[in-house]
Amino acid sequence: MSNFKSIFTIFLTVVSFLGFTQDAFHNFGNAQIHSGGKVGFHIDVINDGEFNDNKGKVGFYSENSLTVSGDxxxxxxxxxxxxxxxxxxDVAVGVTNFQEFVNGRVIxxxxxxxISLNYIGDAPYLGENDDRYVDGYATLSGLxxxxxxxxxxxxxxxxxxxxGAATNTSRAAYFFENPNTPNFFTERFNTEQYEELLYGVSIFEFWDLDGNQSTKVTLTWDSNSNIPTLVEDVEDLRVVGWSKSLKKWVNLGNTNVIGNLDNGEISSDLIIPDDYEVLTFGSSNRLLDGDLEVFTAVSPNGDGYNDTFRIQGLSQFPNNEVSIYNRWGVLVFQKKAYHENQNFAGISEGRATVSKESKLPEGTYYYVLTIEGxxxxxxxLYISR
Incomplete structure (x- = not known):
């Protein structure tokens, strides 16, 4: 008896010969790929039947996009x-042995x-990079x-x-967006609500991790994470989580950290992921000594969160001056006797190449604080719009 690959290939050949156009492989019955069989899909797949007892290889190939859907x-x-x-x-897809990224994302x-790409029984993968990954949720069951x-x-x-963290299945997704204004959650995760052991929370990204088993969690960062807005030394970085019970960010620790301010990874203490809505980076150390605390994330969008550049405690040092420069060293803001009610809100007050009273573009800037004596x-600091 011919294997499934041969039957499938002959079926498509007959359909093409008869002049019909097939825009999807639609399974209504019980399809199976036997050991050693190989099937390449160049059209969409609709699975309304049984297609889960496979031992061969499936490939999805297209210069455009393909969709997997069905009941x-x-x-x-x-x-x-x-x-x-x-x-x-449009429906969850499982992998039991091996998955390879060659081109494109899984969305x-x-x-x-x-609805996720499910790695079943510790199924490994290969070929991931900045152009090839799961854009959305992936799940794991394994040990x-x-x-x-x-x-x-x-x-x-x-x-x-x-x-052991995925004994009962674990699920994760990454979101490159501000936790204060998430697009896919009904709750807002206020980055100004955190426990006393923290001094700041990232406004640039977060992860959603689900799982009911205790585990250390490792987060990764790159230059777009803007870690310098949180710490000057990665040893002061922390994994933080939005506590479901406390409704604020809590310190989840730093048991290991590798890298520099532009690239690296950090591991938490043992946690149960289901105790936290989302995870991201936080700081456990003040950027300045003494009684000053600098809030280096600025998002002047009027939502009441980090709308201005704040230096808490500066009022006790009235003889001060704050200067802010763009990435090319051009002065964009300068003020003497800078206090908490006179904050920089992303508007240029400089001269030279930057027009006064113009909105500054999103990006990284450099501040200098001068205090007499x-x-x-x-x-x-980072401006996010």
């Missing part, structure tokens, strides 16, 4: 993804967590250490869990 979740053995414009999942609906190949905004930003202090 039932297909489960494949080996999967190769080579879809230039992405493989869209899931972030508002439906049950080994695992790094979820998730990302957003054409950036791979994996999150890692330890062995003290050493100048400096650091980075």
């Amino acid at each position: 039932n979740n297909p489960v494949f053995y080996d999967v190769e993804i080579d879809t230039k414009e992405g493989l869209f999942l 899931t609906d972030r508002e439906q967590k049950n 080994l250490d695992f790094s979820f190949p998730v990302g957003d905004d054409f950036r791979l930003r994996p999150i890692k869990i330890e062995s 003290a050493k100048d202090r400096a650091g980075y």
